[in-house]
Amino acid sequence: MSATKKQRTSPPYELLYHPSIPGRGEFIRLAFEAAGASYTDVANDKDDYKTVQRICTDTDSLTSGDSNPPVFSPPALRVPGAGKDGNALIISQTPNILAYLGEKLGLNGSEDGDDSEKWHVAQVALTALDLNNEVHDTHHPIAVAKYYEDQKDEALKKAADVRKSRLPKFLGYFDRVLKFNRENGGGEGKYLVGSGLTYADTTVWQVLDGCMFAFPKELEARKKEFPDVLDTFYNSIKEEKGLKEYLASKRRLPYSMGVFRHYPELDRQ
Amino acid sequence: MSATKKQRTSPPYELLYHPSIPGRGEFIRLAFEAAGASYTDVANDKDDYKTVQRICTDTDSLTSGDSNPPVFSPPALRVPGAGKDGNALIISQTPNILAYLGEKLGLNGSEDGDDSEKWHVAQVALTALDLNNEVHDTHHPIAVAKYYEDQKDEALKKAADVRKSRLPKFLGYFDRVLKFNRENGGGEGKYLVGSGLTYADTTVWQVLDGCMFAFPKELEARKKEFPDVLDTFYNSIKEEKGLKEYLASKRRLPYSMGVFRHYPELDRQ
Numbered sequence: 001m002s003a004t005k006k007q008r009t010s011p012p013y014e015l016l017y018h019p020s021i022p023g024r025g026e027f028i029r030l031a032f033e034a035a036g037a038s039y040t041d042v043a044n045d046k047d048d049y050k051t052v053q054r055i056c057t058d059t060d061s062l063t064s065g066d067s068n069p070p071v072f073s074p075p076a077l078r079v080p081g082a083g084k085d086g087n088a089l090i091i092s093q094t095p096n097i098l099a100y101l102g103e104k105l106g107l108n109g110s111e112d113g114d115d116s117e118k119w120h121v122a123q124v125a126l127t128a129l130d131l132n133n134e135v136h137d138t139h140h141p142i143a144v145a146k147y148y149e150d151q152k153d154e155a156l157k158k159a160a161d162v163r164k165s166r167l168p169k170f171l172g173y174f175d176r177v178l179k180f181n182r183e184n185g186g187g188e189g190k191y192l193v194g195s196g197l198t199y200a201d202t203t204v205w206q207v208l209d210g211c212m213f214a215f216p217k218e219l220e221a222r223k224k225e226f227p228d229v230l231d232t233f234y235n236s237i238k239e240e241k242g243l244k245e246y247l248a249s250k251r252r253l254p255y256s257m258g259v260f261r262h263y264p265e266l267d268r269q
Numbered sequence: 270m271s272a273t274k275k276q277r278t279s280p281p282y283e284l285l286y287h288p289s290i291p292g293r294g295e296f297i298r299l300a301f302e303a304a305g306a307s308y309t310d311v312a313n314d315k316d317d318y319k320t321v322q323r324i325c326t327d328t329d330s331l332t333s334g335d336s337n338p339p340v341f342s343p344p345a346l347r348v349p350g351a352g353k354d355g356n357a358l359i360i361s362q363t364p365n366i367l368a369y370l371g372e373k374l375g376l377n378g379s380e381d382g383d384d385s386e387k388w389h390v391a392q393v394a395l396t397a398l399d400l401n402n403e404v405h406d407t408h409h410p411i412a413v414a415k416y417y418e419d420q421k422d423e424a425l426k427k428a429a430d431v432r433k434s435r436l437p438k439f440l441g442y443f444d445r446v447l448k449f450n451r452e453n454g455g456g457e458g459k460y461l462v463g464s465g466l467t468y469a470d471t472t473v474w475q476v477l478d479g480c481m482f483a484f485p486k487e488l489e490a491r492k493k494e495f496p497d498v499l500d501t502f503y504n505s506i507k508e509e510k511g512l513k514e515y516l517a518s519k520r521r522l523p524y525s526m527g528v529f530r531h532y533p534e535l536d537r538q
Binding site for chain 2: 091
């Protein structure tokens with residue numbers, strides 16, 4: 001089913017995430033925008049952070065609401081009518097929300113014949129989200145609840161390792177996935193899995209974009225090594241229908257003090 | 270469909286993981302064992318680590334084999350006949366493999382009426398796997414490729430934060446999930462989601478068990494605070510059919526130098 005067809009019948013999806021930062025919520029936003037699905041970003045669109053906190057961060061509550069179990073931390077997705085007994089469904093964990101939306105919005109590959117693309121989309125997205133976590137840890141290697149300034153010595157070491165060892169390992173992997181798909185899946189070097197856009201593409205793209213913000217010198221230097229990923233793929237996904245309009249809009253929030261932060265001392269010198 | 274029924278028709282599943290350690294492969298093993306499904310642990314059962322390396326860690330290859338895209342790192346699952354054009358399906362990423370097996374082995378909750386349990390099972394398992402990663406980072410906070418001894422100062426700080434801040438946050442979450450399910454899902458305090466065993470239970474159980482190995486003093490002290498999770502739940506899952514036999518068998522590998530390591534200096538003093 002095409003994204004357009006699904007859009008016409010899609011429920012009023014609600015994204016529950018912190019306001020003002022792209023963060024992990026951005027992976028969910030990009031899926032909606034790429035599929036042309038309407039959604040409410042509760043903290044940003046309705047200025048209603050209290051609802052996000054009630055559903056996602058109230059550790060005194062045994063439920064996230066609407067007969068759903070508690071949520072560990074944002075982002076969460078609320079889908080009216082999709083849960084038990086006609087209640088809303090509330091689910092959390094970024095890769096889980098993406099798998100759900102991938103299915104509903106037609107962003108998890110072709111299902112012709114077998115469902116292998118769905119599992120390959122998930123494995124690539126999960127790997128990108130692992131890199132996302134490692135980049136987060138470059139500025140918070142010791143304690144997420146402490147200031148960067150209180151773990152800066154350790155951050156310098158962690159960032160050096162992520163830039164020198166981990167980043168090229170991940171970029172090399174995305175490069176091989178792209179090349180495999182160009183030879184086997186019809187992606188023409190534009191898509192990571194299969195012949196059309198999936199949430200693997202939007203998720204990897206967002207992590208690359210975040211890395212370019214956090215480590216501009218490092219990524220510029222790596223472009224020569226991984227041109228298929230950092231040039232061809234990165235630039236063509238930006239032009240995808242839905243994404244192009246979104247990225248030019250005010251809904252696309254600037255990076256600041258979230259997962260991706262630009263501390264010049266953590267970049268390549 | 271019951272796990273038993275699925276077992277009779279299950280394909281010859283192959284787990285591809287490092288030999289000799291439980292590691293991330295253990296989450297997959299527990300799912301198989303809990304469902305009573307037969308599988309081959311290639312590196313351990315067939316002494317064939319070369320096949321694991323060819324499929325999972327060959328960074329020169331554009332494919333993991335059988336027309337599948339490359340794998341970033343083990344564990345991977347190979348399912349003969351389940352992929353494109355009758356080829357084997359090869360998938361990686363622990364939460365992805367668990368979601369796949371959850372569906373095939375009947376370990377992702379009831380599908381009566383709606384599929385909300387499946388998404389809640391995934392969100393709880395993903396959260397447990399996040400804790401698994403944080404515990405790994407207690408002994409490797411700076412660089413996965415360097416020795417513990419070369420990052421011991423940072424490890425002492427990271428471990429203190431994980432024990433004092435992160436662990437109680439996760440335990441408190443699992444506690445609330447259990448209590449919610451006891452009141453709403455029929456889990457009787459034994460199961461995390463719904464009225465029967467799911468891969469959320471086996472995955473949380475394995476992380477708790479690993480934490481008890483890594484930080485015995487810390488977990489012993491926390492038992493008073495979280496008896497439902499660390500006593501009732503932990504001990505009742507151990508007795509589940511399939512798991513009990515497995516845990517008493519030689520297939521259950523001892524912890525050593527994998528994700529969960531016991532360095533007394535990193536435990537509560």
